[in-house]
Amino acid sequence: MYEVIAFYVFAALTIGMFGIVVTSRNALYAMSALAGGMIFISGFFFILDAEFLGVVQIVVYSGAIMALYAFGMMFFDTTRDVSEKMRSKKIAYSLSIASAVLVVAILCAPLVGESVEALYPSIEGVGNVQMIGVVLFTKYLVPFELAAIMLLVAMISGIVLASKKMDEYLAIEDEDPEDVKEGR
Amino acid sequence: MITLTHYFILTGILFSIGLVGVMRRTNLLMLFFSTEILLNAINVGFVAVSKYYNDLSGQLFAFFIIAVAASEVAVGLGLLILWYKRNGSVDLNSLQMMKG
Numbered sequence: 001m002y003e004v005i006a007f008y009v010f011a012a013l014t015i016g017m018f019g020i021v022v023t024s025r026n027a028l029y030a031m032s033a034l035a036g037g038m039i040f041i042s043g044f045f046f047i048l049d050a051e052f053l054g055v056v057q058i059v060v061y062s063g064a065i066m067a068l069y070a071f072g073m074m075f076f077d078t079t080r081d082v083s084e085k086m087r088s089k090k091i092a093y094s095l096s097i098a099s100a101v102l103v104v105a106i107l108c109a110p111l112v113g114e115s116v117e118a119l120y121p122s123i124e125g126v127g128n129v130q131m132i133g134v135v136l137f138t139k140y141l142v143p144f145e146l147a148a149i150m151l152l153v154a155m156i157s158g159i160v161l162a163s164k165k166m167d168e169y170l171a172i173e174d175e176d177p178e179d180v181k182e183g184r
Numbered sequence: 185m186i187t188l189t190h191y192f193i194l195t196g197i198l199f200s201i202g203l204v205g206v207m208r209r210t211n212l213l214m215l216f217f218s219t220e221i222l223l224n225a226i227n228v229g230f231v232a233v234s235k236y237y238n239d240l241s242g243q244l245f246a247f248f249i250i251a252v253a254a255s256e257v258a259v260g261l262g263l264l265i266l267w268y269k270r271n272g273s274v275d276l277n278s279l280q281m282m283k284g
Contacts, residue, residue, distance in 0.1 A: 007186045011194050018198060018221050022205030027213060034217050041224050044191075048235040050243050053250075057227075060250050065220070065257050069213075072261040075268055076213065092207055099203040103196040106229070107189075121238050128243075135240050136247070147251040154255030161262030 003047060010043040027073065035066040052129045072162075191232035198225035210276040212267075216260055223253045 017037035024030045038061040045054035123131065136144055202225060205218030227246040234242025264274055271278050 004186055007190065014194075015197060015201065018201045021217050021221060022201055022209070022214075027211070030214060030217055034220060037221070038224065041228060044228050045231055048231050050231045050234065050246075053227075053231060053243055053246055056247065056250060060254055061220075061224070065254060068257055068261060069216075072265060073213070075265050076274060095203075095207050099200060099207075102203075103200055106196050106199065107192050121240075131240060132243060132247075135244060140244055143248060147248055151251060151255050154258040158258035158262040161259070162265045164266065 006043065006047055010040050010047070013037075014040045014044075027076070031066065031069055031073065034069075035062055038062045038066065049128060051127075052132050188232055188236040191236075192229065195225050195229035195232070198228065201225075212264055212274040212276060212279075215276070216257070216264075219256070220253065223249055 014037050017033045017040060020033035021030045021037065024033065039058060042054045042057040042062075045051075045057055199222060202218050202221035205221060206215060209215050209218060227249055230242040230246040230249070232242075234240060234246075267279075268274050
């Protein structure tokens with residue numbers, strides 16, 4: 001009973017939050033609503049007995065990714081309203097039809113996957129975190145290491161890209177934009 | 185009783201919200217936000233399948249999706265800051281100029 005109530009409450013809250021993200025004209029409101037929606041998504045993970053992913057969702061998404069966006073937004077002019085322009089109606093219509101087909105395909109997925117056999121069934125008496133650890137460090141060890149290398153590359157590229165000419169830009173803010181481009 | 189279909193319908197709704205955001209936004213930062221919504225919607229679907237088919241693979245895929253999302257944000261935000269410094273705008277239309 002509580003599971004049903006929790007599902008509907010979290011579903012309504014998540015849809016509302018993400019609706020604000022895609023409709024709000026203020027970038028700061030959109031970011032705050034996205035952070036709230038991420039935390040409500042973690043509620044689903046706890047309902048679905050995926051405690052590890054729920055914690056990872058809060059720590060990585062709400063902690064790291066949204067903090068990164070918040071720091072990144074210090075560079076942008078967030079007080080200005082975001083301009084929205086739909087230039088081509090034809091593109092919007094064809095994309096809407098394509099996404100509708102995609103949604104139908106998503107909803108039909110359980111019909112196709114009727115005969116799915118569990119590769120890694122959860123064992124009685126073994127916790128979710130322990131089970132994930134066992135599977136992650138046996139079957140998925142190589143993807144795990146590749147993910148670590150990918151995160152390292154992403155970190156280095158983020159530092160290199162964001163820190164380039166940082167001091168010079170702040171010093172010559174009011175000068176000719178051509179000078180900024182040439183790095184003088 | 186909440187079944188797998190409930191979670192698939194929720195995933196579909198959240199994914200559609202993200203697609204609407206991708207289609208109607210022209211600000212690049214807002215496009216990144218919509219991409220996060222898409223990734224989160226799919227994560228919910230994966231974990232729901234993992235629970236109802238009693239299989240851990242779905243949770244591990246969601247785990248790797250979170251790792252990909254984290255690196256995507258790091259690289260994308262770095263490029264976005266670089267572009268903003270150069271052009272003073274993160275609008276999608278400012279990317280259309282092909283001047284060197």
